[in-house]
Amino acid sequence: MTETESSLVPDPAADDVLRGEAERCLRALAGEHARLREDQWTAIRALVVERKRALVVQRTGWGKSAVYFVATRLLRGRGAGPTVIVSPLLALMRNQIDAADRAGIHARTINSANTEDWERVYAEVEAGAVDVLLVSPERLNNPDFRDQVLPKLAAGAGLIVVDEAHCISDWGHDFRPDYRRLGTLLAELPPGIPVLATTATANARVTHDVAEQLATAGAGETLVLRGSLERESLRLAVVRLPVAEQRLTWLADRLGELPGSGIVYTLTVAAAHDVAGLLRDRGYEVAAYSGQTDPAERLQAEQDLLGNKLKALVATSALGMGFDKPDLGFIVHVGAPQSPVAYYQQIGRAGRGVERAEVILLPGTEDRDIWAYFAGLAFPPEQIVRATLAELGETPLSTGALEPRVDLSRGRLEMMLKVLDVDGAVRRVRGGWVATGREWGYDRDRYARVAAERGREQQAMLDYIATDGCRMEFLRRRLDDPEAVRCGRCDNCTERHWPEDVSDQGAARTRERLRRPGVEVTPRRMWPTGMKELGFSGRIPAAVTAEAGRALGRLTDIGWGNRLRQMFAEGEPDGPVPDEVFDAMVKVLSAWDWAERPAGVVGVGSRTRPRLVGDLGRRIAQIGRLPYLGELAVQGPPVARQHNSAQRLRSVSESLVLPDEVRVAVADLGGPVLLVDDRIDSGWTMTVAARLLREAGAPAVLPLVLAVVN
Template sequence: MLRSLVGRDDAAFHPGQFEAIEALVAHGRRTLVVQRTGWGKSAVYFVASLLLRSRGAGPTLIVSPLLALMRDQVAAAARAGVRAVAINSANRLEWDEVHAALEADAADVVLISPERLTHPGFREQHLPELLARTGLLVVDEAHCISDWGHDFRPDYRRIAALIGELPASVPVLATTATANSRVVLDIEEQLGAGVLTLRGSLGRESLRLGVLRLRDAGHRLAWLLGHLEDLPGSGIIYTLTVSAAEDTARILSEAGHAVLAYTGKTDTEDRERAEQLLKDNQVKALVATSALGMGFDKPDLGFVVHLGAPSSPVAYYQQVGRAGRGTANADVLLLPGPEDRDIWRYFATASMPDAAKAQSVIAALGEAARPLSTVALEPLVELRRTQLDLLLKVLAVDGAVERLGSGWQATGRPWEYDAERYARIAEARVAEQDSMVVYEETAGCRMEYLTSVLDDETAAPCGRCDNCAGRWFPGSVDPSLLESAGTQLRHAGVPIEPRAQWPSGMEKLGVAAKGRIPADEQVAEGRVLGRLTDLGYGGPLRELFSAAAEDTEVPPALARACVSLLSAWARGDSAAGPWSGAGRPAAVVSVPSLTRPRLVDSLARGIAQVGQLPYVGALERTEAARAGQAGGNSAFRLAGVWEAFDVGPALREQLARVAGQPVLLVDDLVDTRWTITVAGRLLRRHGAGVVLPLALGQSG
């Protein structure tokens, strides 16, 4: 059967493959397979599925974490003669066909995303029948079901309950390439008694690892500009943030390199196209965040480069494992950055539930007379949409809330914040971050360190990495390319899209704002110097806006950059034309800052002086602003600034002199854009023409 699947008469099992299949098919055991990427875990569950099907068993149910992985698995199954279907958020139009195939017993394998397990319609209408007929359950990328896995995925925690619903006679297979002993023990406990664990060597003979420390983002980009084409074949350039991926892809593309950005914000169709172009070697690289991760299958991927280090050796091993699966050699290079720890810290805290906010969500749902959608719930709790969605999933797994149709309701079951569990996770993450720094700094074999951190008892020196065999990559940076990279990174200006709609449910917060914002009260498209996550201005902006930073006048380098930004804006740096089509501003107004008044005032006055524009003053802060507290989500942020500003007599008089003419509105930091929206609305109501927002930084 293996030879039929792979189309080779001389095919033989890798060590451990036959043992896993035998445990599942002959003994119905629950089995955990921890093997390196490319070992052939899919062959285990495809062969086991066909053997079980030949005995009259139902289809195999595979829980698979990523759409890209699903697409590859369905395609691989078809090539192997396995009839596979998928159920996920991206193929809703095909669900009827999938269910018809199941009804006709015409599917050998059914792949579902873990998110489907939380969908009430799927859980109530389809899951019971599917479980009753399942012949084998496969949990792919099983480290995700562990608290100690490198990704906090609450949907995966439902799988333990799913396993408990299966008849004892149904075998279960869990597979992963990234699990240390602690993760293995946790998975074994969730699989139940009598688990057979098969662990192999995680060392990858095809990979040549290296670490190159460079001074800053400009040097890292210059290195890429000069040496990308020297890397073998096509590959992946990983970044830690969406903006870094977009900036890097833009700069490399403008320099003539065939690259595409691939992030969580990339449309599904564009993702599929980018994946296929990489597989067909039509692009040199995808510049990607972790959105391109587990299970992406390109056996001849020639290289993986990281601009910035992932937060753990586990995550790093997972990503570099994309390379060299079907080739004798592949290059893996890490270019760490000084900002890495800040980014690790941000993502670690953003994904962890908060006790007080969780209780507020449960209370709000408990007080509601009907199920609430996230849109309706958002004005009642101080959480942004992404955090709210994540928290609802966590609470649903814990049994405190449940989905009913398109809304959520409280179950009434008691819920307590598991502080000890989350403290353990947080502590483990810090330890993993420290381990990643050790990997960067070690003088020993890098592959040996990576695999030993994953508790591979066979870990040994590889003889190929930069520490074993000497530096295999150039460490030089061409000065002309460094200058070019610096110029590109200093490319100032990120558009600030104007708000056109008030958030839903503002009346619940005492704010009389509903529906569309009238056109004559909206601000125009604005500009921000840079995002805090940018490769270029991100570093100095993060330093300027850090909690420990003192309020100072705008630094000269940033002031000069703002002048360049204004010059580009005046020349027409977008399809909207010069000054977003509004015309040259007639005056400068500033937003008063509670935390950085010197910074904003110096920025506004400096711009006015250079642009030879009158600085007509700042809006006034009201008592309501001093008393109000802005919450986390859009509705609470708007409520916090709704009555925060006023136009004083002096400013009112100045605005009268430029009535109907464009005004430049200067702020320090843009986040939800409600401050500039409310301030601009106020200026327009007092006679200003088009309001053009300008800010130093954007937090997103």
């Protein structure tokens, strides 16, 4: 009998010794009263004794991290190499490092926020001084890390952990292409290195998909440990109010009644800032938090919430998987996530160490518009993918260099390339991407099934909002929890619903805040890469740039965004600017602290809304007692909407012209030009228009638009 075979034969005495050691490790990690759950022990034994691959699907707060930290201590004590944890979010990494330190486990991390530490961390790993190395999934496809660091790291690892493993599956609610690199990593692992995947949010389809990906050739069947998703501390409720003004007033009126500190989730970055500003106006200590927040500010916000210095963190889903505060007393959603699975994950942050936590959803009529926007980020059509592959060869092309050749937004282009990389059709190298020459098939049926599943999830979220049944049971059934039963605690079970009334005074203050017009628009400063043939390269000269401009609002705003989205909705007819919108634009102008008052107004010609733009420009000129100098013209046939900066700049530069009569009027004006358009999307129309006006003699160009798209 080989050593490996003998280790698989049950030895009760050895198991008792090992379990005792595991219990002591757990108490060092979680406190003297902590005891291993049976499934925790089963997973630990499978990893340490049998060196298996395991998938643990358990609710938030169950103790999944305890499994890999205890297994790490046991494996390290038996001479194994360090544990490598692939973890998706910086906040989660920070929590995990703190937890490891409490158990005497030396943990380090490699992520985008600590590049200056990488060499020192690598040296510590080489010296055997690191017990746990946390790696962001994006590192897995960094060429230097993938080719030089990862092979040695994987070969010498004692345990590989995939945290938030639902991200591996494109059936999951938070699929991330970078995670798909793990399939290649796991397939190339030497025999005998155990693997643990963990998640709190995987239905039966996602569980099966992830288990299959773990069971690579020779690894054997994946051990799946799936438990009940019941959360006894959570009190779920839905408060349905018809308009944003009422929803935010309700939140501001009742935030002080909610226990302890908590999280207010929003669907967009703009909404996070809007809600945080409104709550601060009402006297609450809150902070906004999103993927766009400066890393140092994010860390400070996390620490302030952990220290109960904040009543709430107003956050996007950037905080969804990445925060551990056991005494979190409430979760409020201003707007519904796209699926019950995503919703369950986010509310799972609350009530882990308290007997009761309030979970309240304030759905909005605009939620579906936001869902539709994110649905538009799905995998591109085959012809675009094929066109991208045709552009790639043996010479690396960066994402920026591909943009002029492929009409996709930067984020969507990068996502597509990562998927193609996993599929073996392209490879990321130093300097960009190259084609591998391997045959590749467009899996149209699978992409269609994934899109259909997203639609079903959105409908299920609407069903959750409308249900008169148990809300926790509803969520658990959507996650295929076989033990799902009525909770007896939610608003429907108890028939105790939150009152829907809002105070008149609060509503007035909210209305004033939401209707407060004006958003600063930062001009473009750099030309896109790959545009040298058009004469655009590097920094845009200051002599042809616009000044900082103003917009009435963002389309993603909770306040003016709702009204502006109606105006720009597909199929909405062109017409004069509505009076209430124009009055708000006048307020934007009156609050504008420009260095020099504009001397004239110029419009930007529009194919889609010529009456709207023309009317806005002329009325602005009239009320400001300024001359209306005319419009920049759009020449050539209409083109399909461009989705990235390079494509948009090429189109605008070829179609936008300054008529001679406007050029002469600008030259004779001798003062700044107020440049009026309906909205700013990529920003290149305003950039090219400002360049034309500055070259015609305008000393300054002041952009003014109704809406900013983002």
